[in-house]
Amino acid sequence: MSLPLSTFKQFENFGHSIQASSYQIPIQKTEDIFKAFQLAEKLGLKVTARGTGISYNDASLNGGGIVLNMLGMNRILEWDPGSGLVRCESGVTLHQLWRCVEPDGWWPPVVSGTMRTTIGGCLSTNIHGKNNFQVGPIGEHVVEFTAILPTGEEITCTPDSNQDLFYAMISGLGMLGVFTSITLKMKRIYSGLLSVDGWHVPNLSRHLSDLCENAPHYDYIVGWIDAIARGKDLGRGQIHAARQLKEGEDPDPHKTMQLRYQHLPDRFFGVMPKSLLHYFMKPFVNNLGWWGVNTARYIAGLRRHTFLQSHAGFHFLLDYVPNWERSFGSGGLIQYQSFLPKETAEDAWREMITISHQRGLPSYVGVTKRHRPDKFLLTHAVDGFSLALDFKVTDKNRATLSRMLQDFDQIVVKAGGRFYFAKNSETSAEVTRAFLGDATISKFKELKKRCDPSDLLESDLFRRVFG
Amino acid sequence: MLEFTHLFLEDYVSDINPIGGSPKPAMATPLNPRRRGIIIGASDGLGAELARLLAREGYTLALLARRKEMLDSLSAEINRESNEQRTFAYAHDVTEYEAVPALLRKIVSDLGGLDLVVFLAGVNYPPGGIDKYNFENDRKMIEVNLIGAMAWLHPIAEMFQSAKAGQIVGIGSVAGDRGRVGNPGYNTSKAGLATYLEALRNRLTRHGVNVLTVKPGFLKTEMLKAAQGPTPFAIPPAKAAEDILNAIKKRKQLIYTASMWRWIMLAIQHTPSVIFRRLSF
Numbered sequence: 001m002s003l004p005l006s007t008f009k010q011f012e013n014f015g016h017s018i019q020a021s022s023y024q025i026p027i028q029k030t031e032d033i034f035k036a037f038q039l040a041e042k043l044g045l046k047v048t049a050r051g052t053g054i055s056y057n058d059a060s061l062n063g064g065g066i067v068l069n070m071l072g073m074n075r076i077l078e079w080d081p082g083s084g085l086v087r088c089e090s091g092v093t094l095h096q097l098w099r100c101v102e103p104d105g106w107w108p109p110v111v112s113g114t115m116r117t118t119i120g121g122c123l124s125t126n127i128h129g130k131n132n133f134q135v136g137p138i139g140e141h142v143v144e145f146t147a148i149l150p151t152g153e154e155i156t157c158t159p160d161s162n163q164d165l166f167y168a169m170i171s172g173l174g175m176l177g178v179f180t181s182i183t184l185k186m187k188r189i190y191s192g193l194l195s196v197d198g199w200h201v202p203n204l205s206r207h208l209s210d211l212c213e214n215a216p217h218y219d220y221i222v223g224w225i226d227a228i229a230r231g232k233d234l235g236r237g238q239i240h241a242a243r244q245l246k247e248g249e250d251p252d253p254h255k256t257m258q259l260r261y262q263h264l265p266d267r268f269f270g271v272m273p274k275s276l277l278h279y280f281m282k283p284f285v286n287n288l289g290w291w292g293v294n295t296a297r298y299i300a301g302l303r304r305h306t307f308l309q310s311h312a313g314f315h316f317l318l319d320y321v322p323n324w325e326r327s328f329g330s331g332g333l334i335q336y337q338s339f340l341p342k343e344t345a346e347d348a349w350r351e352m353i354t355i356s357h358q359r360g361l362p363s364y365v366g367v368t369k370r371h372r373p374d375k376f377l378l379t380h381a382v383d384g385f386s387l388a389l390d391f392k393v394t395d396k397n398r399a400t401l402s403r404m405l406q407d408f409d410q411i412v413v414k415a416g417g418r419f420y421f422a423k424n425s426e427t428s429a430e431v432t433r434a435f436l437g438d439a440t441i442s443k444f445k446e447l448k449k450r451c452d453p454s455d456l457l458e459s460d461l462f463r464r465v466f467g
Numbered sequence: 468m469l470e471f472t473h474l475f476l477e478d479y480v481s482d483i484n485p486i487g488g489s490p491k492p493a494m495a496t497p498l499n500p501r502r503r504g505i506i507i508g509a510s511d512g513l514g515a516e517l518a519r520l521l522a523r524e525g526y527t528l529a530l531l532a533r534r535k536e537m538l539d540s541l542s543a544e545i546n547r548e549s550n551e552q553r554t555f556a557y558a559h560d561v562t563e564y565e566a567v568p569a570l571l572r573k574i575v576s577d578l579g580g581l582d583l584v585v586f587l588a589g590v591n592y593p594p595g596g597i598d599k600y601n602f603e604n605d606r607k608m609i610e611v612n613l614i615g616a617m618a619w620l621h622p623i624a625e626m627f628q629s630a631k632a633g634q635i636v637g638i639g640s641v642a643g644d645r646g647r648v649g650n651p652g653y654n655t656s657k658a659g660l661a662t663y664l665e666a667l668r669n670r671l672t673r674h675g676v677n678v679l680t681v682k683p684g685f686l687k688t689e690m691l692k693a694a695q696g697p698t699p700f701a702i703p704p705a706k707a708a709e710d711i712l713n714a715i716k717k718r719k720q721l722i723y724t725a726s727m728w729r730w731i732m733l734a735i736q737h738t739p740s741v742i743f744r745r746l747s748f
């Protein structure tokens with residue numbers, strides 16, 4: 001294996017707000033990862049595995065080092081429709097996975113807001129879905145995984161064997177080893193449709209209490225927050241909660257579980273191709289334009305409504321408009337997501353949203369979810385809620401936005417909150433230490449020393465938060 | 468006799484080992500972007516001024532030159548001013564062509580990527596009269612000014628072409644615009660560099676890579692004080708560095724600095740040979 005100059009590629013995050021160039025090595029099989037480690041050690045370069053590269057931050061960037069393109073390891077190795085166990089390589093995407101299992105009456109137990117994520121990436125960041133409060137993160141549904149360590153050792157982990165590595169590599173940001181195959185337990189479904197209830201909430205207090213009280217009655221719950229609304233309307237928005245149809249509820253499950261029932265529409269209003277929509281969104285992505293969009297959306301959702309929606313349609317909201325993130329302009333976008341205990345969330349978020357108004361930097365997209373704790377080492381979960389806020393980045397607002405997010409960090413840490421490493425792009429090493437605690441960080445570093453004694457695995461994210 | 472002495476002239480010291488260790492540069496984030504650049508020939512004059520300006524613009528920089536001490540003090544000065552690790556210094560002689568690939572890989576790794584490369588290493592050995600010839604000096608000028616540039620810009624061009632991003636800046640000279648009686652070797656090295664940069668531009672523009680050729684006239688450096696004859700339109704290196712920075716930002720392809728030289732050189736380039744060869748200029 002060699003590293004010709006033509007392997008030098010520029011990589012970006014999902015929001016097109018940060019770029020870094022690295023040498024790309026395509027990975028087709030386990031052996032290639034082993035060889036890449038050897039080459040990296042010889043050349044004195046760092047290594048990061050990358051799937052589809054759609055983290056909001058620098059999780060799969062490794063400027064000046066080697067990036068392993070895992071998309072060549074994209075085979076579903078075994079699928080057993082009887083038990084719901086699927087074994088796949090780490091470069092398989094959620095898109096491939098659900099299309100494989102759904103026609104047989106199964107659905108991935110946890111999915112992200114986009115189906116473009118790879119399973120390896122999902123495990124590295126231990127993704128959560130809109131059902132986190134019910135079923136935990138994806139790591140809780142992993143039956144077994146195999147991985148290659150930088151030492152060259154191939155290991156197999158289950159919740160019972162190699163337990164410390166099982167709970168550290170899932171959530172471990174790809175810094176302990178590279179996943180090669182993963183066995184996941186799928187979730188039974190009895191229809192291709194979900195029953196969705198949508199209602200509006202007039203303010204933040206009601207928003208959070210509705211999330212909390214309604215969650216136990218549903219399988220999925222998610223809130224949209226109009227982060228531009230202020231005063232007594234601060235925190236207003238809509239909640240969508242969904243439950244799976246029980247056996248017998250869907251008169252014709254075989255029909256609704258066909259893949260064509262799960263397709264996202266190609267056109268809006270039957271005429272406009274979705275691929276063009278982001279150009280039309282662009283003029284609205286500013287303070288005034290988005291105020292109009294949010295207000296219209298809030299008013300349109302005032303009436304309580306119940307409807308049936310396909311699984312793909314409900315879950316993969318981010319895939320509805322291709323390249324929607326391009327509408328945020330050339331500076332791109334970043335997301336700031338904070339996880340707060342249910343006792344402190346309201347006050348902290350009220351303070352944060354108010355600050356964002358005072359400084360003229362409102363968030364255009366805000367999403368809330370309900371969470372519960374889990375026992376993975378670098379966990380982001382709390383018994384409470386998360387709020388994800390998207391911000392447009394421009395040359396003019398960089399400095400003020402940076403200061404504001406640093407202030408947010410302090411508010412969140414003070415309120416006992418946590419952060420998710422696949423989202424925030426500005427979290428510093430100090431803030432990471434403050435919310436993870438020294439004991440967790442030492443344990444992680446100790447495991448890293450064991451798995452990766454030469455420090456071969458490093459991403460820009462790792463250098464930033466553990467630097 | 469006019470001599471174009473904007474770049475330093477010195478003896479050769481071979482030392483390609485990176486100096487100053489490899490501390491971590493400040494991390495680039497969307498809100499604190501850090502573009503990364505290499506300046507080859509950075510120890511004083513134009514290179515040093517450009518390094519100061521680019522660091523203020525938020526660049527993390529690799530500074531290369533032969534003279535360790537000057538690099539070290541420049542690097543320390545910039546890091547002190549930015550209050551963070553903004554520059555890395557590497558002692559390097561551009562005629563050690565074989566050392567380039569490994570050093571380049573090390574630099575790109577230290578910087579955490581690569582967005583900009585400025586090649587301004589150059590030497591000027593005037594032969595000392597219009598009837599004097601000195602092959603050894605001519606060869607050194609070609610080896611540093613032209614082959615040195617090719618040794619660096621060839622791998623960088625290949626990398627930027629593949630990445631479909633990046634910016635290359637080559638410092639030519641007004642001396643490359645016409646072969647003159649004063650210093651045939653220097654004229655040739657800078658003309659060759661300009662043509663090489665043009666060829667790179669024609670190859671790389673279609674891949675989203677910008678190639679800028681800078682043609683400075685006289686710069687008020689230490690060398691200029693020693694120059695014999697008139698030195699019209701001489702500008703401080705800081706002014707030239709500013710012009711180059713603006714051209715980088717605007718992704719220009721060719722600039723003269725001072726800009727007046729564009730018109731002077733236009734006239735000189737169009738002077739018919741029948742007249743030009745009779746001039747002692």
